[in-house]
Amino acid sequence: MKKVEIFTDGACKGNPGPGGWGSILRYKGIEKEISGGEAETTNNRMELTAVIKALELLKEPCEVTLYTDSQYVSNALTLGWAEKWKQNGWMRNKKEKALNPELWDRLLTLYNTHSVKVIWVKGHAGHPENERCDRLAVAAAEKYS
Numbered sequence: 001m002k003k004v005e006i007f008t009d010g011a012c013k014g015n016p017g018p019g020g021w022g023s024i025l026r027y028k029g030i031e032k033e034i035s036g037g038e039a040e041t042t043n044n045r046m047e048l049t050a051v052i053k054a055l056e057l058l059k060e061p062c063e064v065t066l067y068t069d070s071q072y073v074s075n076a077l078t079l080g081w082a083e084k085w086k087q088n089g090w091m092r093n094k095k096e097k098a099l100n101p102e103l104w105d106r107l108l109t110l111y112n113t114h115s116v117k118v119i120w121v122k123g124h125a126g127h128p129e130n131e132r133c134d135r136l137a138v139a140a141a142e143k144y145s
Contacts, residue, residue, distance in 0.1 A: 001061060001062055001063040001115060002027060002060070002062045002063065003027070003062070003063045003064075003065075004025060004026065004027045004058065004062045004063070004064050004065075005025070005026040005027075005064075005065045005067070006023060006024070006025050006026075006051070006054045006055070006064055006065070006066045006067065007023065007024040007026075007067045007068075007129035007130060007132070007133050008021070008022070008023045008024075008047070008050035008051050008054060008066070008067070008068050008070075008073075008133055009021070009022050009023075009047070009050060009068070009069060009070075009123070009130060009133035009134045009136070009137045010022075010043055010044070010045070010046025010047035010048070010049065010050050010070065010137055011043065011046060011134065011137035011138045011140075011141050012041060012042055012043040012046055012141065013141050013142075013145055015042055015043050016040055016041060016042050017040065017041075018037065018038070018039055018040070018041075018141050018142075018143075018144035018145045019037055019038055019041035019042065019043065019045065019046040019137075019140075019141050019144070020035060020036065020037035020038075020046060020136070020137040020138060020139065020140025020141030020142070020143070020144070021035060021036055021037065021046040021047070021049045021050035021053065021136075021137050021140065022034070022035040022050060022132070022133040022134065022135070022136025022137040022139075022140065023035070023050045023051070023053060023054035023133060023136075024129050024132060024133060024136075025054055025057060032057070033132070033136060034053055034054065034057070034136075035136040035137065035139065035140040036049070036053065036140055037137075037140035037141050037143060037144050038144065039144040044070070044072050044099065044100060045100055045103060046137065046141075047068065047070035047072060047073050048073060048100060048103040048104070048107055049103065050068075050133070050137070051066065051068065051073060051107060052103065052106050052107050052110060055107070055110035055111070055113075055114065056110065058114065061113055061114050061115070062114050062115070063114070063115045063117075064114045064115065064116045064117070065116075065117050065119060066116055066117065066118050066119065067119050067121050067127075067129065067130065068118065068119075068120060068121070069120070069121050069122065069123030069124075069127075069130055070120075071120060073118075074118050074119075074120040076104070077107075077111060077116070077118050078118050082098075082104050082107070082108055083108065085098035085101070085104065086101075086104065086105065086108060090104075
């Protein structure tokens, strides 16, 4: 399998409000930056979208190392929360619906297509690729402000 590194971040001006996402894909030293946004969204939706859009660019199953500063994304994938929510009809527990089920459903399909190792990185702590993704996400969000 091809080994790909993916770095992602999401941003929102107000929560909800105008939002953006940014991703960097790296394969054999070659990088591709992508970004986008929405006029009315949440930070968590942008974090999820950044990962989805990056994984959607992969044309075959890959060994992916995913770097995210989102504990929502990291924990839901690595601790199996998102799979449980799906198995329980997108319920977090007996009373609370899971948020963003359509995005989680898309992400889980992609996640299960690839061999993904998720690495949580502290945001705004000088991680070069995370800082670049943040700049991409903020710039995309500003287009909707």
